[in-house]
Amino acid sequence: MAKIPLVFKVNGEQQEILVQPYQTLLSALRDELRLTGTKEGCSNGNCGACTVIVNGRTADSCLVLAAEANGAEVTTVEGLSQNGQLHPVQKAFMKYGALQCGFCTPGFLLSAKYLLDSNPNPTEHEIRLAIAGNLCRCTGYDKIVRAIQAVAQAEV
Amino acid sequence: MPKYKYLGKATQKVDALERVTGKAAFGADIHLPGMLHGKVLRSPHPHAIIKAIDYGMALKLEGVKAVVTSKDLPSLEDARASFGGEVSIDQEHLRKLFLAHDKVLFEGHPIAAVAATSLEIAEQALELIKVEYEVLPPVEDAFKAMQPNAPLLHPYLYPKTLGQKPKNPGNVATIMFHERGDAEKGFAEADVVVEESFETAMVHQVYIEPQVDAAQVEEDGKVTLWTANQGIFNVQSQLSSILNIPLGSINVVPMEIGGGFGGKIITYVESLTIMLSQKAGRPVKMVMSREEVFKATGPGSPGYFTIKVGAKKNGKITAAYIKMIHDCGAFPGGPTPMASLVSFGPYNIPSIKVDGYDVVTNKPRVQAYRAPGGTPVNFSVESTMNVLADKLGVDPLKFRMQNYAKEGDYMVNDQRYNRIGVKAVLDRVVSSSHWNTPWEGPNRGRGMALGFWIGAAGTSSALVLINSDGSATGVSGQVDLTGTRTSTQQIIAEELQMPLEKVNVKVGDTDSTPYTMGSFGSRTTYSFGTAVYRASRDALAQMKARAATQLKVNPEDVEYAEGRFWSKKDPEKAVSWNEVARSTITRGEGVVTGRGTVTGLGHAPEFTAQIADVEVDPETGKVYVKRFTAIQDAGLAINPMQVEGQIQGGVTQGIGWGMSEYYYYDKGKLRNASFLDYRMPTSLDVPMIDIEIVEVPASEGPYGVRGVGEVSIVPPPAAIAEAIYRATGVRMNKLPMTPEAVLWAIKTKDKEREPVAANGDS
Structure with missing residues (x-):
């Protein structure tokens, strides 16, 4: 072909x-x-x-x-980073230890960005729903959810 | 004043930036000039004799550059080596595992491999290879394997045993007997004796990155291998041994590794990739598909257990017995020895007896999976302890408070414990907010369980280079699974008393770094951390000597703190760290390279107590884990954020093991080799995992550090099973505790309990 x-x-x-x-x-x-x-x-x-x-x-x-x-x-x-500045979800994943091996991280970052762009103040359940299509085997999701919460609460 | 400046701090992961920007180079990201793509032809049958392989048509396909089969394997001179740490495999079996010789032993067993100019051509070529099989009946599970007339996987296999060898070969690979004290007498003295049987399923580590590697073989035979394995020297020795290539002719380059959990210790595609590159004279890259990963890498062993425990009315355990059978897949080497150690590990029991069997079946050969063998046996023993506590009328926590093991008590293998933290984690349960917050209401229950993992130590080495600007670089071949660079940076900064920003960490290849064992067995921060500590101290001592020369005093008279050397006798005589560093590249004794190596540290046992709150939907059997706390003794948590993360990950894997994950085999064929059908926990399946770190310093090593990577996966199924019992009154003796299984148990609660099925299926 x-x-x-x-x-x-x-x-x-x-x-x-x-x-x-x-x-x-x-x-x-x-x-x-x-x-x-x-x-x-x-x-x-x-x-x-x-x-x-x-x-x-x-x-x-x-x-x-x-x-x-x-x-x-x-x-x-x-x-994700613009003009040499990391996107807030990137900063939050680093600060809150939301990655370990890092293989799934790019996918999570984009799901998180999409969620926060469309829903700036998600509940914990809404966050978990938004990343339910991203599998992570290292973190147990806890710190990923917290990192996304931190972005929503502007704690990055 | 805090004891440490950089240890015990949640510093940011050294390699986080490259991971959030997509720059971290994992195995599949490699691209070499002229690179070919490899693919493996795999057996569709779980058990068959290979009568003939004809790949003539495949070779004729435009773009195909090489095909290899077992005929291409070099002969071996020394066939005694064994590999793989806690679930080891010997050289001959490793060769037969990565490439079937005359017989296929599991669905997905490699038959041949192809290298072509594109992946699509390689896939087309596989379809052109004709294999003639004589299909044999598969040995589907351990019980069938042990029957007298079962088909034999290996006609030469006699069990490894200290007892009498059977007359005929069989499918039993290891028989283990052990007794301490007098178990029969102990049971006779008991007021209450309980006996329970359990079954657990085959599960997978499920690293999200499939196995991947690339190999380049030069005209002089030298090999460069880029791979994502848990240990580069481990890979080097395996490949040297099974392909008969001198060790020093193989350079293994570590790529970033997308999860391992014990599953990336044994090599699979690496040997095939090298053989293809040897034949094609070009670099070859090989990536496994997810289906290949499920079918043909090394899952965790399923286990079958019978546990008997006796106790006095006052709650003291008098004796315990365990019989365990582990299905180790197609080749010998299962987790029975480690599982026996885990079994009654948290308890002080006067008399114990162990019967253990490793059995081969027509399934993929098992590998280590995070605390290999620990989770199934812990589920069985802790559940039995809860039944016993119930019969005695004491709550599970109080029962454990009466029977926990302490320093000086015997382990199951008759060695004595050094300093351990069982009591410390139990005390923390007592004071924890989780345990003290009521969890009441219909269909709700709370469970707790203890977990134990012995942890490994092994040989480790590291270098600390002092750069001319005074900064330092930690260099090693220690694969960073999830935080090694970060703890290395913290240890060097602590010992050299310099800011974290001045410490770089580099993970190099086997050509440029000293031997260090792989990153597995909870050994990395404990043993490798010790090597980094020693290398830092060595670098500091050399810097002191150089400072002494410059200050014209004896080295023992030199003091150092925070970037400054001075004479003890005359504190006015001083020189800065940076000045000494600068001078090393031009004069005196030269450049400073701190060296650290360690072998044979004692064990630093890991203990944990975990609490689970569940709510069960009685209509569907679905179990919701609503709250979970893991209390774990880390000795000293060098980086609490990383330690918490690792524990949270282990707990979540344990929840998956307990509730949703299993290999579903049908006549020897795996029917759920995808993420859609093999259900690992998603973000919606788990709550926040609360972590409480307890610090009882380990007996050996610099800071009292214990490994933390493994034990967290051990008790979740037991804790959840107990919580389900408290919620519903039914005891789940089989994993996974899926909604169907729980619903069935609830519906049949009042009838006589179904015996545990013996076929590994759910």
């Missing part, structure tokens, strides 16, 4: 690449653009390690075909 062109914006930058028709957005980001901050844990949308924001909403990039992202605006973990 011939490769097809993909034109999209990633972290605010215009990208023009060729992708296989069967290639996922995750693979396009990692293998073509070498944005390896987005992780692959299961390849079938269960673990959330590959979470990115597509046109303002979170998506498991392993379940999105790269071609579907044509014309889209995509934010990955590499695009």
Whole structure:
């Protein structure tokens, strides 16, 4: 099969690449653009390690075909900090020990950003619901939930 | 005044920044020029003889650069080595595990591997390999394996035992008998004796990052291997041994590791990747899929237990007996020895008797999983202790207060405990706000359980380099699973009395760092931390000597504090740390490299007490964990935030083990090899996990530090089972305690209890 062109914006930058028709957005980001901050844990949308924001909403990039992202605006973990300033969720994860091995962290950060963008004052249950699609095996979620609470309460 | 300036502080994780920005390079992030992609052909059968493999068609596919099978394995001269720490495997079996020779022993057992210019071509090539199998009946579980007419996995297997060897080979890999005192007499003296049976399921460590590696073999045979394993020297020795490559010709480069929990000690794809690179003459990268991880890496062992405990009316235990059978999957080496140590570990019992069996079955060969063997046996023993306490009419906490082990008491293996904190954690339960806050109402219950893990020590080494600007760099080959860099920075800053910002930490490869054992067995902060302490002291002593030369005094007359050396005799004679550091690169005795190494520290046992509050929905059997507290003796928590996090993670894994996780096998085939069907806890399945750290200094090591990584996973199922009993009146003797299982138990409460099924299925 011939490769097809993909034109999209990633972290605010215009990208023009060729992708296989069967290639996922995750693979396009990692293998073509070498944005390896987005992780692959299961390849079938269960673990959330590959979470990115597509046109303002979170998506498991392993379940999105790269071609579907044509014309889209995509934010990955590499695009969270702006002008040399970390995003508040990044600061909070560092300050409150909300990461251990760090493999699932990029996905959590994007789920947290999406939650706080749409609901700046979430309850604990709303936070847990928002990150329920992101699996973490190191932390038991406690410090992740607290870090997101801290951002909401501007304690970062 | 606090005792320490940098220890005991919740400093920020050294490597946090690279992890929140996506810059941390994990195994799968590697990309080498000319790199090929590897894929493994795996057996669809759990038990079969390989009659023939034909990969001619695969080799003809455009883009395929190499295919390897067991025919490509080099011959071995010395076949005695064994690897893998607490759940070890010998060299011959490790070779047969990563690549089937003449027989496949579990579904997913590797048959062949392909390297191609793309992943898609490698996958297509697998479909072109023809394998002729003679399918054999699978040995599905430990009980079937032990039957006299069971099919044999290994026709040469006789059990390891101190007793008499059986006449015929079988599926029993280890038989363990042990008795201290006189158990029969102890039971005869008891006023109350209880006997209970338990069963636990096979579960997986579920690191979120699948196994991954990349290998590059040069024309002269030298190998560079990038991998995410818990120990780089561990990988180096395994590969050297099983592939017959000189140890010094393999450089293992540690990539960031996305969780291990004991599951990334034994190598799987690494050997195949090297063999492919040898054959193709190009670098090869191999990433396992999640399905491959579930089917063909090393889950935690399922266990079957019968426990008998007797006590006097006054509550004192007189004797205890345990029979345990561990299913260790396709090759010998299960957790029975460690499980026996854990079993009655928290208690002082005059007479004990242990019967243990490790049995092989047609399942993936088990590996260590956080306190390997600890959780199933603890669930069984602690549940039995709760039944006994109930019969005696005392509450579980009071019962434990009457029987806990203390310094000088015997462990199950007849060694004596050094300083331990069982009483300290029990005392903290008594005073904890959780225990003192009522949890009442219908369908609600509270449980508590003790947990024990012995922890390892082993050999560790570290270097501390003093840079010309006075800053320091800690260098080692110690893989940082979740905080080693951070504790290393804190220890160096403490000993050299310099700010954290002036201490860098570098984890290097096997070519550039001294030997250190892997990061497992709760040994890292305890043993490796000791090496870092010694390297820091050595660096300081060398700096003092250089300062003495500059001050023209004897080294023993030099004092040091906070960046300044001075003469004891004449405090006016002084030189700064930075000045001495600057001079080391131009004159005198030269550059300062502090060296620290340690072998053979004694044990620093970990104890914990955990409290669980549950609410059970009687209509569905669903158990909600509403509150959970873990009280743990850390000896000294170098970084309380990291310690808390590690405990919270372990507890959550224990909750998963207890309530939702299990391998579902059907005729030897795994039916739930995905995260959708294998249910590990999500953020919605657990509450906040409250942590209380108790500090009873360990007998050895610099600061009284104990390992904290493992014991937290041990008691959650037992604590939750007791809470379910208090909520519903039913005792759950089988894991996991799924809604179906709990509902069934509630519905049949008043009838005679169903015997525990013996097939490992739920």
